[in-house]
Amino acid sequence: MNTIAAYTKFEILGAIRIPMVFVALLFLPTVGMLLFVVPALGDDPVAATLSTGSMCLFTVLIICSAQYGLGIADARMKPWGGYVRTLPGGPLPKMVSMIVMSSVFVVAGSIPLIGIAVIGTEATASFLDIVLGLGALVLAVVPFSLLMLAIGYAVNPYLVSVITSIAPIILAYLGGLFTDPNSTGGFTANVSPFIPTRGSAELVWAAIGDYTPNALSMVMLGVWTVVLAFLAYRAYRSDEGKRFR
Template identity: 40%
Template sequence: MQLALVHAKYQLLETIRIPVAVIGSTFFPAASMLFFVVPFAGDDPVGATFATASMVTFAVMISNLFQYGIGVSEDRAQPWDPYTRTLPAGAFPRFAGRILAGLVMLALPIIPVVIIAAVATEATITVGGFLAGLGVVVIAALPFTLMGLAIGYALPSKAALAVAQLIFFPLAFGGGLLSAPGNAPGFIEMIAPYLPTRGAVELMWAAVGNFEPNPVSLVSLLCWIVAMGALAVWAYRRDEGRRFS
């Protein structure tokens, strides 16, 4: 665990030294709050609360997709990455350190969303709801963390950037993150339960307000976690086999 903390510190320092990477992960969720939530749902306590939960889920998705998808692929292109794979400590410290760093970095896009909600909307939340929301953030991060790792280990950096950019908006729109619960267009309501974003945001809605998640969405979320975990492991082993066999 001590080695994992060292790797996490290294990952955090490396990210902070490139400010544009931090700014990029915080811009979209904060901008979405300002342009879509504040004008249209800011005066409705229930609507603003659910919309803020959606934007928090949006922030979690973007942060993990780009941080792991692009970050891992860029690391693979550096000589330091193959060197660390030769060390006797194994893969666990690097994986654990990257996950810990990612959890810390999640605060950067989420904090502006919460501040905007508190200052510019009528969103309300109880202490219990806030703590439950923090727990849901960790669960919601799982499929997108694993998806980012799969992209990062399977693709070179330019391709990883393109893929992350191509999939984040369809996942957000298709999962109903840009609309209130039950108010998305009909075709979105049909496909949303089968996307990981929907299960994640329904858990978030349930944590902060009076909402009952759809069992189909929750089962689908679990299936996505398992599938993305298997894909990430496959991509890692494939990359290892190509460069070290």
């Protein structure tokens, strides 16, 4: 526990030193709220509530891309990153500290979006709904952190920034985060149940509004989580073999 606490303290201090990084991470979700949710769906209480959840999940995608994808790639290129991996305790303390930091970022990053929804839309959600929604967002960190870990360890570090820059937008689009959550037709609606983003989104929507998750989306989310966990583990072990053999 002392090792996990030390790693977590290190992550928090690193984030505090560069606060503008956090502001930059919130730029796209905030623009999405102001340009899509407020003018197009703001007058519909149900659609505005669910779409606010979508933009909060978009924040999760961006945070995971930056912290896990870019963070791991950056550590692979620096001597300090290699040294940290030789310390006692293995990868668990580092992973736990990153999850804690991601959860803090997700909760903090959702607050401005919720504020925009309260001021600029007819969104309705009780305090308990918001708490449950934030819990669902924290759970969503798991599959997307695994995805970005796999990318961060498996891909050339110089290419990771390109992939992690476009991956959140592609995942959000294919998962239906940029459309009305109640839409039942079109290309995105037919493809989205097979994308992990959709399953996570439906958990958030169910937490904050009157929405019943699709069984296929839930099954695929579970399958994706298992597959991504395996890929992340294999990528980590492969990179470890290359660096420390």
